Amino acid sequence: MSAPDSLLDQLVEALQCLPGVGVKTAQRMAFNLLERNRPRGRVLASALKEALDKIRHCDHCRNFTENELCSICADTSRSSNQLCIVEGPADVRLLEANTDYQGRYFVLMGRLSPLDGIGPEEIGLSQLETRLQSEPVEELILAIGTTVESDVTAHVLSELAQRNHAKVTRLARGVPVGGELEYLDPGTLMTAFEGRTQY
Amino acid sequence: MSAPDSLLDQLVEALQCLPGVGVKTAQRMAFNLLERNRPRGRVLASALKEALDKIRHCDHCRNFTENELCSICADTSRSSNQLCIVEGPADVRLLEANTDYQGRYFVLMGRLSPLDGIGPEEIGLSQLETRLQSEPVEELILAIGTTVESDVTAHVLSELAQRNHAKVTRLARGVPVGGELEYLDPGTLMTAFEGRTQY
Numbered sequence: 001m002s003a004p005d006s007l008l009d010q011l012v013e014a015l016q017c018l019p020g021v022g023v024k025t026a027q028r029m030a031f032n033l034l035e036r037n038r039p040r041g042r043v044l045a046s047a048l049k050e051a052l053d054k055i056r057h058c059d060h061c062r063n064f065t066e067n068e069l070c071s072i073c074a075d076t077s078r079s080s081n082q083l084c085i086v087e088g089p090a091d092v093r094l095l096e097a098n099t100d101y102q103g104r105y106f107v108l109m110g111r112l113s114p115l116d117g118i119g120p121e122e123i124g125l126s127q128l129e130t131r132l133q134s135e136p137v138e139e140l141i142l143a144i145g146t147t148v149e150s151d152v153t154a155h156v157l158s159e160l161a162q163r164n165h166a167k168v169t170r171l172a173r174g175v176p177v178g179g180e181l182e183y184l185d186p187g188t189l190m191t192a193f194e195g196r197t198q199y
Numbered sequence: 200m201s202a203p204d205s206l207l208d209q210l211v212e213a214l215q216c217l218p219g220v221g222v223k224t225a226q227r228m229a230f231n232l233l234e235r236n237r238p239r240g241r242v243l244a245s246a247l248k249e250a251l252d253k254i255r256h257c258d259h260c261r262n263f264t265e266n267e268l269c270s271i272c273a274d275t276s277r278s279s280n281q282l283c284i285v286e287g288p289a290d291v292r293l294l295e296a297n298t299d300y301q302g303r304y305f306v307l308m309g310r311l312s313p314l315d316g317i318g319p320e321e322i323g324l325s326q327l328e329t330r331l332q333s334e335p336v337e338e339l340i341l342a343i344g345t346t347v348e349s350d351v352t353a354h355v356l357s358e359l360a361q362r363n364h365a366k367v368t369r370l371a372r373g374v375p376v377g378g379e380l381e382y383l384d385p386g387t388l389m390t391a392f393e394g395r396t397q398y
Contacts, residue, residue, distance in 0.1 A: 014246035017239035032218045040216035045248040047213035
């Protein structure tokens, strides 16, 4: 094993910090950037540096932002009566892109997972409680996953909401739109059957 | 569609210059770097910038290097009697890692493809001919692919070598090591049968 020069090796090594990128993919990326895409590679280098330097958590909802408040928290036209709880910034993007929700958000940045050292403080529960006490939140919408850890998180969140007299709702669970019963897992099928609605 | 703040969008956009990375993967990469991997993200940004600024083509073999000559061309202990032609820098790495080849390389940085505007000049054939005329090359080893375009390139290279009185060899084609006949494509099977060797 030899092969040229350390800067290339350093780049291949560094690219492996990206999720899902191993040594082969990193090599392909490095060669591709160097051979065909130098201008866009430079754009990437500076966008990455600037994002890492300047993006922080919103003081109010914990989402990523480059200001003290993110654009949603700073938007005075949105209602404070609804507060949607999500696990990560990607979920905010998804909901904003695909629903007409006009309330506020709170981003947990994870889910309760004591074994990984993620407790109530890490997901900002005391900050959330302060918001529930100081804002006119009527409905807490739990837009979080359905894994075991998310279920535990949902349970803790609903207790917290009830202590503060807010209604709690959770995203409907059931048959995916476009899905066929045949391919559904038993748990989802049972949930969908129990939660059947008037047609 | 809204979602926060432009630096994040710029990063997601910039990450899509990587081969095989679409908008979903770019988002996942951006969130992952920002949430869990800021120090390694910074290393990536600076490794990328430095590589793009400093890595150039070796004057002698066209491989990537940060110097005038790459480490292989600069290594006086290697033989100039053999010259191995490859299509890209990744191939040099592969051969160096997996063979005990001790000769020199010449990197085409592509293959002949007139429709894409890649002609003899783009793959450095005149530079290669100068080397064949000025160096004691006895064997030109074609370590290039077996697609139609690579075959055409191989043909042109072999003519060039013969004009300059060098022997031309090409990597053996046949059954992959560890492979079963059952799964072989017909072309490879035919080639392997025709090229059978004494056991």
